[in-house]
Amino acid sequence: MASTDRNAERLKELRTKHGRSDASLPERPAEPAKDLRQAQPRFRGLEAGHRACQGCGEALAARLVTEAAGPDVMISNATGCLEVFTTPWPQSAWRVPWIHSLFENAAAVASGMEAALKAQGKSTKVLAFGGDGGTFDIGFQALSGMLEREHNVLYVCFDNEAYMNTGIQRSGSTPHAARTTTSPPGKARMGKRHLKKDLLSIISAHHIPYGASTSVAYPADIRRKVRRAMEIQGPTFLLVHSPCPLGWGHDGARTIEIARLAVQSGLFPLVEMERGEVTDVMPIRKPVPVAEYLKVQQRFRHLFAPDDPRALQEREHLQALADYNIEIYGLYAEEADPLDTEGADTVRRGGLAN
Amino acid sequence: MRQALEGSLAVAKAVALCRPGVVAAYPITPQTHIVENISKLVADGDLETELVSVESEFSAASVVLGAAAAGSRAYTASSSQGIMLMAEVLFNIAGLRIPMVLTCANRAVGAPLNIWNDQTDSMAVRDSGWIQLYCADNQEAVDSLIQAYRISERTEIPVMVCMDGFILTHTLEVIDIPDQGQVDAYLPEFRFQRRLDPSDPISLGALVTPEHFSEVKHSQHMAMFKALPEIVEADKDFEAQFGRCCGGLLTEHGDEEATVAILTLGSIYGTLRAAMDAHKPRKKVKLIHLRCFRPFPEAALLAALDGVKDLIVVERALSPGLGGIVGTEIKAVLSTARKPPHVHNVAVGLGGRDVPLDILPRLLEALKDGTATEFSIFDADLSKLPEEDR
Ligand SMILES: Cc1ncc(C[n+]2csc(CCOP(=O)(O)OP(=O)(O)O)c2C)c(N)n1
Numbered sequence: 078m079a080s081t082d083r084n085a086e087r088l089k090e091l092r093t094k095h096g097r098s099d100a101s102l103p104e105r106p107a108e109p110a111k112d113l114r115q116a117q118p119r120f121r122g123l124e125a126g127h128r129a130c131q132g133c134g135e136a137l138a139a140r141l142v143t144e145a146a147g148p149d150v151m152i153s154n155a156t157g158c159l160e161v162f163t164t165p166w167p168q169s170a171w172r173v174p175w176i177h178s179l180f181e182n183a184a185a186v187a188s189g190m191e192a193a194l195k196a197q198g199k200s201t202k203v204l205a206f207g208g209d210g211g212t213f214d215i216g217f218q219a220l221s222g223m224l225e226r227e228h229n230v231l232y233v234c235f236d237n238e239a240y241m242n243t244g245i246q247r248s249g250s251t252p253h254a255a256r257t258t259t260s261p262p263g264k265a266r267m268g269k270r271h272l273k274k275d276l277l278s279i280i281s282a283h284h285i286p287y288g289a290s291t292s293v294a295y296p297a298d299i300r301r302k303v304r305r306a307m308e309i310q311g312p313t314f315l316l317v318h319s320p321c322p323l324g325w326g327h328d329g330a331r332t333i334e335i336a337r338l339a340v341q342s343g344l345f346p347l348v349e350m351e352r353g354e355v356t357d358v359m360p361i362r363k364p365v366p367v368a369e370y371l372k373v374q375q376r377f378r379h380l381f382a383p384d385d386p387r388a389l390q391e392r393e394h395l396q397a398l399a400d401y402n403i404e405i406y407g408l409y410a411e412e413a414d415p416l417d418t419e420g421a422d423t424v425r426r427g428g429l430a431n
Numbered sequence: 432m433r434q435a436l437e438g439s440l441a442v443a444k445a446v447a448l449c450r451p452g453v454v455a456a457y458p459i460t461p462q463t464h465i466v467e468n469i470s471k472l473v474a475d476g477d478l479e480t481e482l483v484s485v486e487s488e489f490s491a492a493s494v495v496l497g498a499a500a501a502g503s504r505a506y507t508a509s510s511s512q513g514i515m516l517m518a519e520v521l522f523n524i525a526g527l528r529i530p531m532v533l534t535c536a537n538r539a540v541g542a543p544l545n546i547w548n549d550q551t552d553s554m555a556v557r558d559s560g561w562i563q564l565y566c567a568d569n570q571e572a573v574d575s576l577i578q579a580y581r582i583s584e585r586t587e588i589p590v591m592v593c594m595d596g597f598i599l600t601h602t603l604e605v606i607d608i609p610d611q612g613q614v615d616a617y618l619p620e621f622r623f624q625r626r627l628d629p630s631d632p633i634s635l636g637a638l639v640t641p642e643h644f645s646e647v648k649h650s651q652h653m654a655m656f657k658a659l660p661e662i663v664e665a666d667k668d669f670e671a672q673f674g675r676c677c678g679g680l681l682t683e684h685g686d687e688e689a690t691v692a693i694l695t696l697g698s699i700y701g702t703l704r705a706a707m708d709a710h711k712p713r714k715k716v717k718l719i720h721l722r723c724f725r726p727f728p729e730a731a732l733l734a735a736l737d738g739v740k741d742l743i744v745v746e747r748a749l750s751p752g753l754g755g756i757v758g759t760e761i762k763a764v765l766s767t768a769r770k771p772p773h774v775h776n777v778a779v780g781l782g783g784r785d786v787p788l789d790i791l792p793r794l795l796e797a798l799k800d801g802t803a804t805e806f807s808i809f810d811a812d813l814s815k816l817p818e819e820d821r
């Protein structure tokens with residue numbers, strides 16, 4: 078069945094479910110894009126129609142972050158997928174003031190923007206966006222300086238765990254044993270040799286007022302954390318786990334499911350930190366075995382090679398890393414987290430179920 | 432007001448007169464006194480600005496980029512290794528057409544590590560798209576800085592004001608610091624058309640594909656040429672307001688009918704002027720100070736060289752494997768001239784080597800005996816080198 082047919086079917090289903098006959102619904106508008114936008118209940122900082130791959134976690138996460146941050150912001154964006162897929166000149170998907178300078182200076186450019194706004198007596202909030210490469214690695218010095226000088230900036234790292242824009246090379250954020258084009262598995266290697274850098278702890282060691290990790294699988298959690306950060310006068314930091322279908326090797330339709338598995342397995346813990354202390358975590362009721370997360374991604378396929386003893390060893394290693402997170406952050410809990418909405422609100426964002 | 436001031440303090444005072452909203456800089460010899468003096472002006476309440484004490488020159492340049500994009504007048508300063516660390520951002524600022532001013536306290540670039548003056552640093556970023564003005568003395572360093580903001584804000588091209596490290600930055604001279612009222616009359620408030628503003632959002636710094644890149648570069652290139660009359664006019668208007676000028680694109684001194692010209696950039700010009708007075712050369716000689724190196728003032732230079740038979744280009748930088756940088760560029764420009772002078776090119780004063788007054792008679796002597804024709808590091812003492820390195 079062609080996908081448009083499927084959509085029509087689904088629409089019919091929903092209409093019946095909600096007790097609306099076809100006749101009671103308005104005709105398809107002549108300019109659907111304009112009408113949809115008018116029907117948008119929320120502010121959109123990042124418009125649709127950009128050039129991200131289908132199912133790009135970073136694109137969705139950036140939309141959620143800018144939606145929650147509202148219109149009175151300006152963004153400094155590091156070089157990377159987000160910058161490229163939202164802008165090729167003369168088009169731009171941004172509805173808020175936005176500047177891209179370089180790969181490693183988003184935090185310093187944001188510092189300057191904030192200093193200028195301060196000098197002008199304005200309260201507009203400055204946001205800085207970077208990928209994990211631009212944040213964990215090459216842009217880290219500028220970020221550390223920005224945090225130390227206490228600029229009133231919310232820095233958001235969209236963590237897709239590799240340099241995606243340049244074709245999937247390893248970064249300091251790439252998980253242990255993952256395949257990238259610069260950490261390929263082979264006879265002598267099992268993917269990336271080193272561990273994922275514990276960036277949040279390093280950020281937290283700057284004793285900033287607020288830093289948190291969140292995931293594109295939990296939109297309500299992203300919104301709450303962005304709003305929290307927006308209220309603070311001072312440096313704040315968000316690490317948003319954002320699967321990349323191209324780099325991780327999964328179907329674009331499974332982005333949310335995979336991001337959810339990362340959290341539920343304990344590999345990507347969702348924590349909040351204030352002034353260097355962990356203040357809250359998203360609990361996991363039933364920790365999922367790490368293998369469940371790994372096996373749905375091509376980047377870990379070599380860990381399931383049937384007769385390679387190293388494969389089992391590395392899987393166990395990754396399980397141990399997840400168990401460690403569960404233990405040190407106290408992630409295990411009987412109760413569900415109220416923000417663990419099982420993705421319900423992403424469906425509502427489609428505009429059909431109202 | 433005329434005061435005896437160290438060059439760096441004079442520059443800091445000039446910065447304050449321009450009322451920058453944001454200043455960001457990182458210490459490096461010989462620029463350090465500028466950021467220290469600005470910090471003191473801020474601490475004493477004599478300058479109201481957001482002073483961002485960054486963790487590197489890379490961030491200093493990035494901070495002023497962000498600040499100007501967000502609508503504030505911005506200032507930074509650096510030298511040598513700092514300019515090198517900024518290089519990527521300098522190209523970016525110019526490419527984004529963001530107006531701002533940077534003082535380069537010229538210093539050699541290591542290795543070998545050397546903190547003293549030459550102009551290798553600013554010469555290394557000559558293709559970054561910044562306007563470059565070189566200062567012959569500290570009065571020019573002050574006056575050019577004020578003019579630089581006007582030029583930059585009218586052309587949307589960043590301006591680098593180059594002053595020789597130590598020789599200018601650390602030297603006490605009698606300098607006339609203009610009053611605030613006069614500077615305010617000369618320099619209007621900062622208004623950047625393309626600034627970031629939530630009430631009128633724009634996207635700055637988008638990816639540009641091959642379809643448009645050449646056109647963007649063409650317009651940047653043309654904008655540089657269009658800046659030439661702005662530079663001249665800024666200096667003329669400055670003269671009308673303050674009663675002195677910096678010579679526009681270049682300054683000439685000496686015999687108008689000269690057949691020998693000596694061209695230089697920066698403080699060597701002052702040395703050569705003093706040498707002219709002291710040595711009174713028998714030949715008809717004139718001096719040319721090339722104040723504006725980017726954009727390259729081709730027409731003004733050709734006019735200044737009309738009738739000149741021998742041109743000695745004296746510069747404080749070296750392109751290893753080529754020779755002189757300014758000299759080579761001038762040769763290229765002259766290749767289309769009707770009766771081009773013969774160009775002789777020397778580097779002197781590298782890494783802070785003293786340039787004494789007798790440089791003038793020695794250069795003229797070398798011209799006479801023909802040894803100045805090939806490029807050389809004129810004041811290198813080859814006897815200090817092993818035979819095989821000479
Ligand atoms: C100084 C510098 N080095 C390298 C590059 C090339 N480069 C551009 S984007 C990029 C990777 C971006 O990776 P990341 O920050 O993780 O963002 P993503 O594309 O994955 O969202 C690299 C290596 C560059 N632009 N500048």
Ligand code: SF4
Nearest residue numbers: 129130133158321323
């Ligand atoms: S490569 Fe990955 S991060 Fe980049 S646009 Fe595609 S899905 Fe998004």
